[in-house]
Amino acid sequence: MTSTKRISLYAVLIICTAIMMFPIFYAVSISFMDGKEVLDGQLLPSGFSLTNYVEVFEKVPLLTYLINSFATSAIVMIGQLLVSSLAAFAFVFMKFKGRDFVFFLFISTMMIPWEATMVPNFMTIQSLGWTNNYVGLTIPFFALAFGTFLLRQHFKTIPKELYEASQVAGISRFRFFWTVILPISRSSLVTLGIYSFLTNWNMYLWPLLVTNTESARTVQIGLKQLQTQEIASDWGVVMAGVVIVILPTLILLFAGQKKLQKGLTQGALK
């Protein structure tokens, strides 16, 4: 590449970055401003005062929401990893009657949009008494066709001889799954884990339906609450809330971007 080309490429990249990152930068900037600076429509804060960050924890029970979001995301992540890897293991290493039919069932779940089933799901959760707790927020998401396909893709690359050898040695299938397959599939599990944590941390509609107490809410619903009650008075506080909520997922994304990109493309296409 010639140097003129290189310089113009960098220029385009920088312009694109400025546009794409502007909303995030703007939110961070506003979160450090006091009321007057916000109203003046400034782009940069005059200092880095943490007042808004302190205040947001007083205005809404943000700490409770953060704990709820962390807990439910972690539970769903572990649940999805377990349930998906068990299913993927059966699809790859076992031959039995009805397997293809079950595989078709898995595919068909991808054609049913979650939003089309939310009303009966809400009724189910309500009749089970699972509203306002972690069970209702997590259990419905444990089974994931996408996750199963992603892991199945990886399990298929594991040499069949390994499985045959374990059979011959009389090691139980479950022990083989637990002590051999899971450890060598670590990277795929991490990819799926990141994806599942991200998705569940960012979930909005379901927590909105099944939680209505402050002790059960997640951060996303907390943001809505913050925005509705603070909008007229203090944007700085609202943005401090936004920054706190996006920080964990942005860090996770920055750390796992390469893995995610590889894993998602594989799960999607191969």
Place this chain on the structure above:
Amino acid sequence: MNAARELQPVQTEEQQPRKSRFAFLEGWLYLLPSIILFSVFVFYPMFRTIYLSFFLADQIGPFEFAGLENYHYILRSDSFQSSIKATVLFVLFTVPATIILALFLALLTSEKIMGIGIFRTFFSSTMGMSVAASSVIWMFMYNPSIGVFSKIAEWLGLPVIQWLQNPDYALLAVSLSTIWMSTGFAYLILLGGLQNIDPHLYENARVAGVSYFYQLRRITLPMLSPTLFFIITVSFINAFQTFGQIDILTKGGPVESTNVIVYSIYKDAFINNDVGSASAQAVILFFCVLVLTVLQFKLGEKKVHYR
């Protein structure tokens, strides 16, 4: 891999038949958690939704058989028609723009130059942004008195627009924020697709001395087409399922100009307590997504292997 070596020596043929008898049950045992969960939270509620769509129902349950009455009712109602219009427009505003923007960024960053990693991270960052957080930020940017769009308009001497309060602009404003939110994911998928293209193809093209755009048209886009096809379908499906940004930015208004189908279902079921009508709309949503998914499987069959 060490495990394989340790496991090699023992050879007992007799054990095999006994094992295979249990294999049937054991296989199902591994699938059981998924099957139960899918049954309870995917298949049952889907059938239940179809069932409820033929009844007059509230949140307690169905109370009177109505046949196709719900469908008749929604298809004739102005509210549902505006909802269909909003959904279709929203999809058309967001999907092509997202794909083109993501593809452009992916092409830019597929060049191997110094520091490209940081740009890749930046461009995929919106994938980590939740709908709620993004919507709150965009709501501020659209604020007619202090938001950045008004500041730019003022600065350029243009009239200040009430983006979210004006029925002519609200859907456009929501769409713009959605394009931003969905670009990160589409970008990540497309970048992955670009990096899977065999580099030898480009070396040959370089030897032949063809132009960049020729290369793009004859190598990159054809080789990327399965990925492109996948992300287009997924984006369509995602766009049909939009809810969060509508709930935070506009609540379906003004004058139902942003009342997309999922928001309309939500409103009917949980605010108007008309579960029958909500279910009928959900069935329509289901068929839209079904058609798109089947289309993906059929058209993408050759490239998308699930077996």
